[in-house]
Amino acid sequence: MKSHVIPALKITFFLLLLLAVAYPTLVWSIAKLSSGGGEGQTLKHKANTYYSNIGQSFTQDRYFWSRPSAVGYNAAGSAGSNKGPSNEDYLAEVRERMNTLLAQNPGISISEIPVDLITASGSGLDPHFSVQAAKVQVDRIARIRQLPKDKLLALIDTHTERPLWEMLGPEKINVLKLNIALDNLSGSQSVR
Incomplete structure (x- = not known):
């Protein structure tokens, strides 16, 4: 069981960082560079x-x-x-x-x-x-x-x-x- 739980937690944590932090930050940064500053x-x-x-x-x-x-x-x-x-x-x-x-x-x-x-x-x-x-x-x-x-x-x-x-x-x-x-x-x- 330990061999399945630890990789699942690693993948979950990695996807959480990628999809909930990195991707929104990238989109927000691009929007700030656009005309109107994303507003x-x-x-x-x-x-x-x-x-x-x-x-x-x-x-x-x-x-x-x-x-x-x-x-x-x-x-x-x-x-x-x-x-x-x-x-x-x-x-x-x-x-x-x-x-x-x-x-x-x-x-x-x-x-x-x-x-x-x-x-x-x-x-x-x-x-x-x-x-x-x-x-x-x-x-x-x-x-x-x-x-x-x-x-x-x-x-x-x-x-x-x-x-x-x-x-x-x-x-x-x-x-x-x-x-x-x-x-x-x-x-x-x-x-x-």
């Missing part, structure tokens, strides 16, 4: 601090709407809805989002609606949306803020993040950064 990517705007790497809710007509969230933008509960395309409740939710989008943006058709404006991401906290998701909202924002469309399109182009090495991933836009730039462009006081 998230923060962005300050008019005395407010925002996390730019976590999706935020923008539903006012004067802003670019963000991607829907399955968790209500709660970073503590990151998750998808886990509902498939055959689930009636999920389809009703997507139809409602589509109808709202069409009602608030009367110049677009159903075929022009990008999927990322009516479906939530896998994490429910995606801070980005597609370039097309921004462009379909230009008419509404230009009308409400009384801005020329070409200025909004230039703003979208300026905030478009290109794929890594021009080939890995899609073009995307951080919605928070775009809305802050929109406020700066039109002289608004708040991003909410």
Whole structure:
């Protein structure tokens, strides 16, 4: 029995040190070297601090709407809805989002609606949306803020993040950064 207990205790102690001390310390050290020092990517705007790497809710007509969230933008509960395309409740939710989008943006058709404006991401906290998701909202924002469309399109182009090495991933836009730039462009006081 002694020949089994002592090696088991040694392995247990070694794994405890490796997995409960060494690995978390390594991950923490790498996080401290990253942007934001492991505390998230923060962005300050008019005395407010925002996390730019976590999706935020923008539903006012004067802003670019963000991607829907399955968790209500709660970073503590990151998750998808886990509902498939055959689930009636999920389809009703997507139809409602589509109808709202069409009602608030009367110049677009159903075929022009990008999927990322009516479906939530896998994490429910995606801070980005597609370039097309921004462009379909230009008419509404230009009308409400009384801005020329070409200025909004230039703003979208300026905030478009290109794929890594021009080939890995899609073009995307951080919605928070775009809305802050929109406020700066039109002289608004708040991003909410």
